[in-house]
Amino acid sequence: MNEKRKFSVRDIVFIGVLAAMCAIATSFKIPFGVGAMVHLGTAFLFTVGICFGGIYAGLAAAIGSAFYDLIMGFSPYTLWSFVIKGTAGLIVGTVAKGLWPTPVLNEVGNGWVWRAVLGCVLAAAWTLSGYIVAWWQVTGSLATAFANMPSSLMTSGVGLVVAMILSPKLRKSVNR
Template structure:
């Protein structure tokens, strides 16, 4: 479990591609409340988590969401998103798949994998909700506004969980090769 390894060029490239995917998927959004939005970036990050593990999902979620915030006008949330989405990706990926991608263990039975995947996604959603309540409160200065954004966060996480749980099993066979 305490597998030590260094980043390879392949790891860096994959994380970069997945970060770009997360940033691009976040641009597909519906604004909701003050600073909140329903978007597909969470679905991309959770799919990476279920397929590749905590390190890939954590770094690609952190970099991709921070990049989105920085480049598309949400700069007060950049550091918050880096920490919150990075943590969410790491949590979901570690629970569902482990810390690093590994072919050596072989594919887990689908039933066992689905349970761990769902648990990881729900824990990541809880982390995200708590983190963004703090972020919205800090950035807007209003706890009322922060609490008003809870439905948007729940809808984004819910959509992301559904996307990841539908998409990841179909992509597992491709990734295993």
């Protein structure tokens, strides 16, 4: 079961559309703290990971989050977001679904729910630790980095709730 898969044109188009949607979802935000925000980008990232898998979620989150930072004036965070959010998408997608989109017909019961929650929690922990380092490096203040922790936790919490509401219905449409 160690088969290698190449990117198809369909994969590239899906990832591009998902990256654009990630940037748009991140724009729905509430400023909180110094340079921090509660936004729906994380909810989108978690939902894509649960529905499409790690490759799609990782690339869509990396590109979409970095693009958002670049066009919205958060350019010091662009590379940080690319790495942190891309890895978070890879984590949640791989734990919840696997690397690539697969039909949900072969999944029995609600076992996917526990994998999805675990993937989201692991991705949230990674995101929190990554952004503490990013905030510290960009602002030069460890106190500011720690002050932004509540917004990261709130964003991930909202993301988990939204993803768990949307994912059951969206997972079924992925097969179509």
